[in-house]
Amino acid sequence: MGKVVAEISTSLDGYVAGPNPTLEEPLGVGGEQLHEWVVRLKSFREPHGLPGGETGPDDELVAEALGATGAVVMGRKMFSGGQGPWEDDARANGWWGDEPPFHKAVFVLTHHAREPLVMEGGTTFTFVTDGLGSAIDDARAATAEQDVLVAGGADTIDQALDAGLVDELRLHVTPVLLGGGARLFDGVGPEHRRFAITQVIPSPLVTHICYRVVK
Amino acid sequence: MGKVVAEISTSLDGYVAGPNPTLEEPLGVGGEQLHEWVVRLKSFREPHGLPGGETGPDDELVAEALGATGAVVMGRKMFSGGQGPWEDDARANGWWGDEPPFHKAVFVLTHHAREPLVMEGGTTFTFVTDGLGSAIDDARAATAEQDVLVAGGADTIDQALDAGLVDELRLHVTPVLLGGGARLFDGVGPEHRRFAITQVIPSPLVTHICYRVVK
Numbered sequence: 001m002g003k004v005v006a007e008i009s010t011s012l013d014g015y016v017a018g019p020n021p022t023l024e025e026p027l028g029v030g031g032e033q034l035h036e037w038v039v040r041l042k043s044f045r046e047p048h049g050l051p052g053g054e055t056g057p058d059d060e061l062v063a064e065a066l067g068a069t070g071a072v073v074m075g076r077k078m079f080s081g082g083q084g085p086w087e088d089d090a091r092a093n094g095w096w097g098d099e100p101p102f103h104k105a106v107f108v109l110t111h112h113a114r115e116p117l118v119m120e121g122g123t124t125f126t127f128v129t130d131g132l133g134s135a136i137d138d139a140r141a142a143t144a145e146q147d148v149l150v151a152g153g154a155d156t157i158d159q160a161l162d163a164g165l166v167d168e169l170r171l172h173v174t175p176v177l178l179g180g181g182a183r184l185f186d187g188v189g190p191e192h193r194r195f196a197i198t199q200v201i202p203s204p205l206v207t208h209i210c211y212r213v214v215k
Numbered sequence: 216m217g218k219v220v221a222e223i224s225t226s227l228d229g230y231v232a233g234p235n236p237t238l239e240e241p242l243g244v245g246g247e248q249l250h251e252w253v254v255r256l257k258s259f260r261e262p263h264g265l266p267g268g269e270t271g272p273d274d275e276l277v278a279e280a281l282g283a284t285g286a287v288v289m290g291r292k293m294f295s296g297g298q299g300p301w302e303d304d305a306r307a308n309g310w311w312g313d314e315p316p317f318h319k320a321v322f323v324l325t326h327h328a329r330e331p332l333v334m335e336g337g338t339t340f341t342f343v344t345d346g347l348g349s350a351i352d353d354a355r356a357a358t359a360e361q362d363v364l365v366a367g368g369a370d371t372i373d374q375a376l377d378a379g380l381v382d383e384l385r386l387h388v389t390p391v392l393l394g395g396g397a398r399l400f401d402g403v404g405p406e407h408r409r410f411a412i413t414q415v416i417p418s419p420l421v422t423h424i425c426y427r428v429v430k
Contacts, residue, residue: 012386012400012410012426013229013400013401013403014228014229030408173424175409175410175412176408176409177400177403177407177409179408185227185228188392190394192392193392193394194390194392195390195391196390197417197419197421199417200415200422202414202415203412205412209422
């Protein structure tokens with residue numbers, strides 16, 4: 001069985017999105033800086049339908065992680081770009097357009113029951129109303145051997161860590177301060193606060209650190 | 216002329232000390248975990264007057280940093296262990312005993328003027344009442360070619376970053392969450408929020424990341 005992996009880019013001051021997210025700036029003020037390292041990579045651009053891109057160690061790392069991922073779990077705000085109820089929202093079908101970059105089963109946590117959304121290119125959004133544990137179970141059932149990725153946002157990863165549901169945490173630490181926004185690791189209880197470093201990959205624009213959650 | 220270096224151990228959630236510091240537990244609840252990687256090293260134990268200790272890459276890193284440091288700047292709370300006015304305090308002469316581990320000139324930021332303290336083993340504490348910039352100037356004057364270390368706490372490092380006084384930031388990121396305490400990087404203004412990664416040293420217990428401050 002695959003692992004449950006939480007993976008996210010953070011600022012040096014621990015934010016995974018900047019302050020004041022809007023529909024135009026869903027990652028908040030300055031939040032795009034967290035992804036500068038990845039948007040230039042071939043392995044990122046390809047699933048987004050974009051040409052070209054850099055290869056090299058960062059690209060290999062991302063390609064490997066994508067290849068190991070069989071299903072994705074995310075929070076509702078990550079799905080719809082941080083805004084209000086999707087029923088009223090321009091991004092009711094997510095904010096990635098008709099062909100989202102996942103190309104696999106995605107389980108979205110929500111309080112509002114909704115039919116699954118089958119998108120172009122192999123992405124299916126399934127809406128899960130009975131909690132994170134159930135979403136992770138559904139994701140595990142959707143992929144036999146591959147990893148389940150808990151992709152964000154901060155709340156969802158924190159909740160997964162606090163519930164002891166994460167096997168591996170992969171942080172991409174970017175050399176920037178955001179000074180506010182969505183902070184990772186708030187509300188993780190004392191029994192889930194130790195990690196073991198399993199891999200560090202230095203890179204010019206970001207530091208990749210992989211941790212095993214100590215259980 | 217040497218660099219101005221800010222160097223500190225942080226938790227994965229960005230704290231440099233845990234919550235509720237006391238005289239008995241000056242690093243707060245769980246704060247000792249931040250230093251587990253360093254207290255076992257020969258290069259740490261030696262200046263503390265302790266025998267033995269591990270050698271290897273972590274030890275070399277610490278020895279090199281200590282060797283490059285000509286003078287130290289610290290905040291008043293770091294000097295006296297986080298407690299109230301030192302006039303009333305068991306740690307009026309700092310909390311390192313008669314022979315502090317610095318063995319060089321240390322400039323302590325304070326609002327209360329006080330005569331310098333000459334300790335055993337070469338440490339002199341000089342108390343600076345006219346601000347951080349002045350303390351750094353004094354430290355620079357005390358060492359010709361070597362680096363000035365801004366050693367903490369969080370407030371002092373943040374203030375130095377925000378004033379554009381730091382050339383290099385060295386973080387020792389430990390794989391633990393503290394869930395509260397003294398957070399690094401609060402209150403650093405937008406013009407001082409970008410860094411360039413200059414060195415990453417992976418290690419089993421801690422990840423050493425060295426940044427140049429982008430000015």
